Amino acid sequence: MAEFRLTEISLFLILQLHFTAVHSATSFASLRVSEGDVVTLPCDSPPEHCAHKTWLFSRNSKEMTLVVGGKIVQTRFARAKAARLIFTKHCSLVMTNVTAEDAGQYVCKQAGSLHRMPMYATIALSVEKSLPFFYARRGAEVSLPCGVVNAHQDQCIRTNWLFSRHLWDPRPELVSTGKTAHAKSGRASVADDCSLVIKNISHLDAGRYFCQEDASPVLEAGAHLTVVHMIESMGDSKTEFSCWVSTSRQCTLMVFWRHADGSWKDVPGFSGMHGVPCSSTVMFANGQVNKEKLKCEVTDASGKVQTFDFIPKSSGSGR
Structure with missing residues (x-):
């Protein structure tokens, strides 16, 4: 009886571990884009797996199916969004002309089977106001305006500049607080109007710059630098x-x-x-x-x- 009880407990633990493994086959990423951008939501898989993929979108407790069986859904509710979607040969989802309503959670799901656990890739997409675009040649100097209303009235003391090189950067790099620069190896400075000045530009300076007031959690001003x-x-x-x-x-x-x-x-x-x-x-x-x-x-x-x-x-x- 003791042996049977031990076997029963062992089998229960194995089932529990298997259940945990099935539900741990997930990945999570966050992307931050601007209105009007083109964004790729990754779900990299061999092309032969794409016929079994489903893409879901959820926002404010409402869920919408975007892709089923490798095909973009054309229902009445999804049609407007579907016109801006491309399902790639590696199962990723490309979205053009991003809008504020596209912010939310995207899930790429592959159905499981008896011998294969289900796979989930979850991407949290945040969409910011469109930022102005600036272009500068390598080695030149550029001045990026802050754009925060009345930021200069306190000599920029409460103004921060942040930098994000990639869309998937989880946390922007702090470039400056007030008039004190913390990055760019001495090439960055803050002007009297709180603009960010960068000298001797290199490819590593390309990205998105955000001007933010201390009291505001929102990154709503700044620029794209190409x-x-x-x-x-x-x-x-x-x-x-x-x-x-x-x-x-x-x-x-x-x-x-x-x-x-x-x-x-x-x-x-x-x-x-x-x-x-x-x-x-x-x-x-x-x-x-x-x-x-x-x-x-x-x-x-x-x-x-x-x-x-x-x-x-x-x-x-x-x-």
């Missing part, structure tokens, strides 16, 4: 000029080289151009290019164009 890089590479017979951007967002920018004289077919020595998303390279025969006439254009989704001379006409912000 850093533009341009380099020259000389080969045996050709010289290449490359332009690309660093950004904290999923890059939707178009990068293209222009020549001050107009059409490339009329430019002496021009031998071709190629590009990938957010990058462009133009090629010339060695010794046959006037660098002062090369311009890199960066175009955002709204069609607004920022132009950067390969050889800057003056130092300062590359806006």
Whole structure:
């Protein structure tokens, strides 16, 4: 009888451990984006598993099914959101033109079986007010306005600047409190109007900057900073000029080289151009290019164009 009781207890413990294991096959992440952004909600799996995936969205105790069996749901309630969704071959969910109503919890679920535990990936998505965009070339200086009403009236004593390089950063980095800078290796300072000034910009400075008052938990002012890089590479017979951007967002920018004289077919020595998303390279025969006439254009989704001379006409912000 004692042996039977011991076996019964052991079996109970095994079942309990199995139950715990089944419900511990989860992952959790948080993402912070701005209105109008494009965001990828990860649920990385082999393509053959995607037919068994379900994506759920919950907000204010209401739940909506977005994806079932690898297909985006087109019900009357989900149709408006479905038009902005893309279900990728690795089971992730891409959402375009994010709005404040998209904030909430997203769950990627794979059904379990007798020999396989169910899998859950949970993402908490927070959506902030749209931030203005600033562009600066590497090595330049940029000034990011605070935007908090009356922040400068107390000499910025209660004003903090925070920095987030990636959308999934769980906690922004503290750049400054008041007029005291804590990061950026001495390259950051706070101006009298509470703007954040960053000198000698590098790709590591690309990201989102938030200006916050001590008394407010809300990060509602600041800017996106995109850093533009341009380099020259000389080969045996050709010289290449490359332009690309660093950004904290999923890059939707178009990068293209222009020549001050107009059409490339009329430019002496021009031998071709190629590009990938957010990058462009133009090629010339060695010794046959006037660098002062090369311009890199960066175009955002709204069609607004920022132009950067390969050889800057003056130092300062590359806006």
